[in-house]
Amino acid sequence: MKSRDPITRLVNAFRKLPGIGERTATRLTFFVLHESEELSQELAQALIEVKEQVGLCDRCCNLTDGTQCSICADTRRDGSVICVVERTQDLRAIERTGDFRGHYHVLHGLISPLDGIGPDDIHLRELILRLQQGSEDQQMVEEVIVATSPSVDGEATALYLQRLLQPMAIKVSRIASGVPIGGDLEYTDRVTLARALAQRHEM
């Protein structure tokens, strides 16, 4: 039900955002009311434009306001490695490390049998096409790094990808799991610690 009162309408709209309850929504609404009209105009315009202009990159399914994202368009990047991630946020997290100069593929989801999400429900087909085609402007892909999170669905997706890519003679690797840097063994959960032990490497 839409409220007649514009203040209540804005409070209700803010409340639909994640992590924003009635108190915060009210605080934000009164902030907007007391600030300049410019601020609310800017936010309103950004909200509309982000939905109008942002779509998926033709090649890697990253979010972009063009047909191809800035990473795919960057010729200095290494086209022989593709890092597969669940979400654009994960891509941005890896970019922030500054340690990866290859390309990406964003699945926008994970295979989750329990939730009824199968391989056709995420952007896997685009990845396969990309690996099969190998058009002239693209380097041959030599390695696919599966950087989905080490959760049940993330592992299931990684396993599916590994089996799928096996016949294509492409190296498939998985990001390491273990105790986080600066983490405390005492407070590391059992499963992570077991994984860290199992995946130990010679020094």
Place this chain on the structure above:
Amino acid sequence: MKSRDPITRLVNAFRKLPGIGERTATRLTFFVLHESEELSQELAQALIEVKEQVGLCDRCCNLTDGTQCSICADTRRDGSVICVVERTQDLRAIERTGDFRGHYHVLHGLISPLDGIGPDDIHLRELILRLQQGSEDQQMVEEVIVATSPSVDGEATALYLQRLLQPMAIKVSRIASGVPIGGDLEYTDRVTLARALAQRHEM
């Protein structure tokens, strides 16, 4: 500087809201990106409409989308008592108690000599006019309750109001300060406790 990228633009716009840092702004942006267009349209429209439609009540300076707020328009309310508050949020807090059936006056600020805010910078003039005029549709005002917060500026404003209204033969009262209900004496600050002792009343 305005970013060319619509995602960064929305992140930056969210960051201008209070209590929203880069992480939350990014989370909200990706939420908006993945949700339906309806959600972002609704929020954008509410943001624009709230600035277009909401103004001050002609009589009490409460925020309203008409010329008079719903409290002033309510003939069942007691016009002989006016509760003076700093902000609309304070009015709403008092309304939530359900214990006050009089009228309000919203100052939209407090006198603050340190910040260079004097009596003419807040909506005090409207209150004086209101008390002096006493038009036919309004009851004679018998009491003004000063419900500004018990801070330095709130007390200064209360004192100013008391002196201002003294010659008008209107009773001026101040909300009580003391230990909050459910509060613990051990953890109550010194000033509040001293006030609670000084303003003790016979049982």
